[in-house]
Amino acid sequence: MKYYPTLTIVFLLIYSINTCSQTKDSINNLNFDELTNKYYEYKVTDSLKARKYAQAFFNKSIKEKDTINVINGKYYLCDLLRKDSTYFNYIDSIISRTKRKPNKMFPAYLYSLKGRYYLNRYYLNKSLKNYIIALKYTELYKNDSLKHIFKQKISILKYRNKNFTESKMINLDSYNFYKENPHFINPREYYTLLSNISSNYLKEKKYDSAIFFNKESSKYALKNNFLFFIPYSIYRKGQIELDQKKYSLAISRFKEAIPGIIDEENYYILSESYNYISKAYTSLGNNDEALKYNLLIDSLYSKTKIIQKSQRNAYLYLINHYKEKKDLKKQLNYIEKFLKIDSILNSREKNLSKTFSEKYDKKRLIAEKEKIIYELKNDISTFQKSKNYFLVILFIVIILFLYQYNKRKIQKKSFDKIITDLKNKKTTILNEGENKIESSNISKEIINDILSKLHSFEKNKGFTNSDITLSKLAKELNTNSNYLSKIINQNKGVNFSTYVNKLRINYILLLLEENEVIRKYTIAAIANEVGFKNAESFSKAFFKETKLKPSFYIKELENQKVT
Known part of the structure; x- marks a missing residue:
């Protein structure tokens, strides 16, 4: 009986060694994707286990001489230990070596890793510099696959810099490239591209297109079993619904997406989700919930320092x-x-x-x-505070009064000038530049003929046709668009669009001055009367010519007629 404890200890040691050996063997049998999944599974809950998988990933990549996965393994190890400088020093050392003999992959890919790191931590200028260098190498060594991936990242930076149109153009260019060259598609990057195009269209409030590309991104994620991307598609759906003022639906989407976003440790999107939920609750008048989510943003900042x-x-x-x-x-x-x-x-x-x-x-x-x-x-006493507030308010009121007074004075001066000009040239709608006959490569006979026809066009109020275009007018005058454009530019002193708008504005000035009924029209009706398709374009053209808003001009005109 007295030997039992010793035998038990020996048995446990043998069992422990066998178990460790089996565990080590099982880790070594995992492929890179499986090791990555295990690393992220334990990263937050058990850092020791996560480190084992990260080390196994690193060792496997060295053994197989897989440079890209060596770098990824190094990142996992440094990320666990919070040693970003070690990771960067490692990348810079490889950059230094590969720059001597660059190829299609290196050092472009290495610069993109630095760009991605800075982008995720919102160091936008540093990110852009690295992606520009990476892009330069892909163009030099003709790596179209990497080139379009890097262009997508630059598109994200342009979007965050509020260059929305350029961002969309870059993304659509990549989208069309992949449609013609599907063999270049990187599945994860392609999902991101579809999602970003959805965001581009959302910014333009083209909801149908935004919804279409978001659905495409979701279907693509499911097709490739990228379940970790699904929360981002739900998040994008929430953005669209928020923009459509469907506040309750948007809140539900964001809340549905948040657990997956937390699992991904995507603190940028998580903070944005809290922000959007807060905006939705504010719009619904639920200030308590709005406060809660703004405090969550503050709490997240305190935790991550990002x-x-x-x-x-x-x-x-x-x-x-x-x-x-x-x-x-x-x-x-x-x-x-x-x-x-x-x-x-x-x-x-x-x-x-x-x-x-x-x-x-x-x-x-x-x-x-x-x-x-x-x-x-x-x-400070309540009296002193009240006195200070009163003085501040009084100062603001005085400034606003002086501003409005000066603005009104300038507007009145512009109005008086228009009325004076109208009295002096009621019969002339547009005469600037009419004495300039010369036009390169066009005979004087043709110029005179077209000018004569333009005079008839003006006299007959042809410009009030809302469908008039340069090509249509050229056809009516039996000439071509090129001749007509040159002659208008050189003899009227403006381009075709400005020429027509000037005619319309000068004509409506005459009508408003002479016709009491016209002055009773709505701005949209007045715009339609002289050929503008909507009130906005009319108001812009009117202000450009007169420095006055149409409503102000009509009001002053009415006042003048009464007096």
Whole structure:
């Protein structure tokens, strides 16, 4: 009996060695995708297990001399240990070696890894610099597959820089390239491309196209068993519904997407999701829930220390919330946080819009910060505070009054000038540049003939036809568009579009001055009367010619007629 403990220990040791050996063998039998999945499975819950899988991934890639996976393995190890500098030093050392003998893959791919790292952490300028270098190498060594992947990343940067049209053009160019060359498709990048095109169309409020490409991205993810992408398609659907003012539906979509986004550790999208939910609740008048999600954005920042744009909106909301609650300490806390993240974002993205800053002026925030600190320290009397507020309001009222007075004075001067001009040249609709006959490569006879026909066109009010175009008018005058365009440019002093708009505006000025009935029309009806297709284009053309809005001009004209 006394030997049993010893035998038990020996048995347990043998069992432990066998188990470890079997575990080691089983890890070594996993492929790169399986090791990656295991790494991410344990990354948050068990860092020791995650490190085993990361090390196995790294060792396997070295054994198989797979350079790209060696780099990925190094990233997994450094990411666990939070040693970003080690990862960058490793990449830079490979860049240094591969730059001596560049090829289709290297060093382009290495620069793109740095670009991706900076993009995920919102260092946009650094990201762009690395992607531009990567793109240069793909063009030099004709790697079309990588070139379009890198162009997609530059498209994302253009989107974040508010160059929405250019972003869309790049994405559609890649989309068409892949349709003609499907063998170049990288499945994961192609999903991202479809999703980004959906975002491009959403920005233009072309909802049908946005929904179509989002559905395509979702179907593509399911087809390739990319289940981790599904939350992003749901998130995009929430964005579309939010933009369509379907607030309750949008909230449900974002909440459905959030667990998968958290699993992916995509803190940028997670923070944006909280931001959108807050906006939806605000629109529904549910301020308690809106407050909750803005506080979640603040909590996420405290946890990750990753600075991003959605925090601007959150802190502006929290500043105003605690201002209304008269909680000066919390108001000051969020002002300081806003100023900090706003300053860092502006230094990183020098070319990006300052919209959030403009909505809550930085100088005013700084002044308000100093004022709150002063109030907390010195407990200014209610009377003194009221006096200060009164003086500020009085100053603003005076400034606004002076501005409106000066604006009104300028408008009246413009109006009087138009009335004087109308009295002096009632019979002439447009005469600028009419004495200029010369036009290169066109005979004087043709020029005179076309000018004569243009005179008839003006006299007969042909410009009031809303469907008139350069080609249609050229056909009516029995000439070609090129001749007509040149003659208008050189003899009227403007291009065709401006020429027609000037005729229309000058004509309506005469009509409004002479015809009381016309003055009673709506702006849209007046626009239609002289050939404009809508009130907006008419108002723009009217303001361009007169520096006045049509409504103001008609009102002044009515007042003048009464007096």
